[in-house]
Amino acid sequence: MTKDIEPTAAATRAWIGLMRAQQRTLAAIEKDFKAAGLPPLIWYDVLWELVKAEDGRLRPFEIEARTLLAQYNLSRLIDRLEKEGLVRREVFDEDARGCWVVVTEAGRAMRERMWGAYAPSIARHIGAKLSEAEASELAALLSRLSGDAM
C-alpha cells in the first residue's frame, strides 16, 4: 500500500551514491585547492560565469541563476570578492535597484590560477576513475536529474 511512495531500491542507491560521490569528490578537490593556497571553489564558479559573460559582467540575479547560490549568500560573496579586488560593483543605469558585477583583471588572473589547480584535480578525481564513455554516460544521466536540456 506504500508502493507508490516508496522509491525503488535503484533510485535510493542512486541518491545515496550521488551524495557520497559529490561529497567525497568535492572534499578531495577542496583539499587540493587548500594545498595550493587557493580560495573556496565557489569563487571559481562566480569568476568563471563573469569571464564567460559579455563584457565580463553580470547582474547579481544572473549569477544567482547560473550558480544556484542563494541570493543572500551571493550578496555577501560579492562583498568578499570585491574586498579582494577580484570584482567590482558598478551602477546599472536602466534600473536603480540593480547593479553590475564586473570581473577585474585580478579576477581574471585569479580564475586562471584556480583553473591551474582545478583542471588536474578534475582529471585526477573524475577523469582517472572513469573511461571517456563512462564519463559521458554519467554526465548524461546527471543532466536528466537536473532537468537540464541535454
Added chain:
Amino acid sequence: MTKDIEPTAAATRAWIGLMRAQQRTLAAIEKDFKAAGLPPLIWYDVLWELVKAEDGRLRPFEIEARTLLAQYNLSRLIDRLEKEGLVRREVFDEDARGCWVVVTEAGRAMRERMWGAYAPSIARHIGAKLSEAEASELAALLSRLSGDAM
C-alpha cells in the same frame, strides 16, 4: 603540452553535472523536509546508521566514517540530537576516552517519521526522472567515483 593535466571534456561535464544534480536534488529534498517540519537531512543519516547498528549504538568515530561528517561537526551534531532526546551518550568501558552514542526510542520514531517524507521525496526527485535501468546505471557509475566496492 598541458594534455596530461587537462581533464577531458567528458570528465568536466560529469563533474559539473555531479555538482548541479546533487545541489538541486538536495535542495528539493530539503525543501520537502522543511515543508513537513522536519529537521535537517543529516539527522536522518546519523539516526539511520544507529538504527542499523547492533544494539542501536555506535562510537562517534564509527558514525564519522559512515557519514563523512567531520569530527568536530559530528561532536556538535550529537549534542543537538542529545538535546532533542533522540540519542544519548553512554560510557564506553573499554576505553575511557570514548563513548557510545545510543539511539533512543524517540530517535527511532523520528527516523521513521523522517523516512515518511524522505521516501516520496527520493521517488519524486530521482525515481520519477530515471528508469530503473538508468538509476542502476547511475548508481554503478557513482560508486566508481567514490571508490566503493560494488
Added chain:
DNA sequence: TCAATGTAGATGCAATTGCATATATATTGA
C-alpha cells in the same frame, strides 16, 4: 616504568550560512 607519541572526542573562536526582514526602486491596475 615512564617519556614520547598516538587516538577519541570536545571546544573557543572566526567565518559562513540560513532566515527573516529591510531598503530602494519599478510596475501595474483602478
Added chain:
DNA sequence: TCAATATATATGCAATTGCATCTACATTGA
C-alpha cells in the same frame, strides 16, 4: 496619479561550519 504589489539587493541576527587546539586517556618503545 497613486496605492498596491512586485523585484533587486542588502543586512541583522541566530545557527552551523571550519580551523586550531585542548583535554583526557591509551600505546609503545627505550
